[in-house]
Amino acid sequence: MSALLEVRGLEVDFVQYERGLRRRTVRALAGMDLTAAAGEVVALVGASGAGKSLLAHAVLGLLPPNAVERGTVAYDGVDLDPESRRRLAGRGIALLPQSVGFLDPLSRVGRQVRRSARLAGHPDPRRAAEEALARRGLGPEVLRLHPHELSGGMARRVLVAMATMSRPRVLVADEPTTGLPAATVATTLAEFRVMADEGCAVVLITHELVAALAVADRVVICRDGRTVDVADPRAFTGDGSSLRHPYTRSLWQALPANGFRVPTTAEA
Ligand SMILES: Nc1ncnc2c1ncn2[C@@H]1O[C@H](COP(=O)(O)OP(=O)(O)OP(=O)(O)O)[C@@H](O)[C@H]1O
Numbered sequence: 001m002s003a004l005l006e007v008r009g010l011e012v013d014f015v016q017y018e019r020g021l022r023r024r025t026v027r028a029l030a031g032m033d034l035t036a037a038a039g040e041v042v043a044l045v046g047a048s049g050a051g052k053s054l055l056a057h058a059v060l061g062l063l064p065p066n067a068v069e070r071g072t073v074a075y076d077g078v079d080l081d082p083e084s085r086r087r088l089a090g091r092g093i094a095l096l097p098q099s100v101g102f103l104d105p106l107s108r109v110g111r112q113v114r115r116s117a118r119l120a121g122h123p124d125p126r127r128a129a130e131e132a133l134a135r136r137g138l139g140p141e142v143l144r145l146h147p148h149e150l151s152g153g154m155a156r157r158v159l160v161a162m163a164t165m166s167r168p169r170v171l172v173a174d175e176p177t178t179g180l181p182a183a184t185v186a187t188t189l190a191e192f193r194v195m196a197d198e199g200c201a202v203v204l205i206t207h208e209l210v211a212a213l214a215v216a217d218r219v220v221i222c223r224d225g226r227t228v229d230v231a232d233p234r235a236f237t238g239d240g241s242s243l244r245h246p247y248t249r250s251l252w253q254a255l256p257a258n259g260f261r262v263p264t265t266a267e268a
């Protein structure tokens with residue numbers, strides 16, 4: 001299997017100006033590596049601020065103008081610059097954004113979901129929109145609402161409906177299950193598994209390591225802007241002794257079910 005998405009040595013610096021005068025550069029990503037092949041769900045985990053969303057935005061060519069990017073992002077074997085990646089957004093590569101702020105606050109849900117359906121080439125966008133929401137337990141009345149009238153969980157389901165509409169070859173899902181009830185977490189993750197089984201490469205960014213293990217083929221662990229480990233989901237078991245990297249082990253052992261064990265400095 002060749003990788004549909006390959007991120008190699010990705011670095012991102014932000015250029016900032018102190019009191020409008022002195023220029024300084026802040027390194028946000030310092031070497032991220034991640035590959036995802038057709039048919040794979042690759043989970044990307046790491047603490048808050050580790051750089052997961054930045055990686056997602058870089059892949060889609062959506063970094064802000066003050067970001068300086070180095071490294072390689074290849075899609076289907078071809079290295080692409082940010083501009084070319086932006087052109088693929090919503091077609092070959094889709095982002096399921098972490099923030100519901102990606103929804104247009106002024107426009108009704110129906111209009112936004114129909115737009116995704118139209119961009120995806122559905123012959124009947126109205127029907128496609130209704131069906132996509134219905135599949136996620138949202139009735140047609142939701143189409144008439146504005147984003148601020150949605151609960152967090154409903155908004156997230158709308159984003160899932162929009163991001164998966166085009167049947168992208170690569171889906172980068174950034175915290176797609178945050179705020180969802182447990183039953184919906186499982187069905188949402190199962191949907192990503194089905195997409196992968198049908199040939200999509202899915203990057204699943206999540207804090208919910210245990211839920212992710214049920215659907216992931218590989219787990220990429222990042223810390224402070226770097227990929228530190230790639231682990232087999234089956235290694236996350238028992239006391240974590242089959243996990244090679246001490247940081248990965250400490251993430252596993254810190255979970256409530258594993259006794260909230262706080263890593264010692266030597267391990268972490
Ligand atoms: N526009 C920006 N300018 C400067 N620094 C930024 C910018 N965007 C992100 N960062 C920094 O980059 C780092 C990584 O942020 P990122 O949002 O990717 O983390 P994350 O792993 O997605 O965290 P979370 O799990 O909380 O979503 C953070 O230290 C953040 O402060």
Ligand code: NI
Pocket residue numbers: 052053054098174
């Ligand atoms: Ni994030």
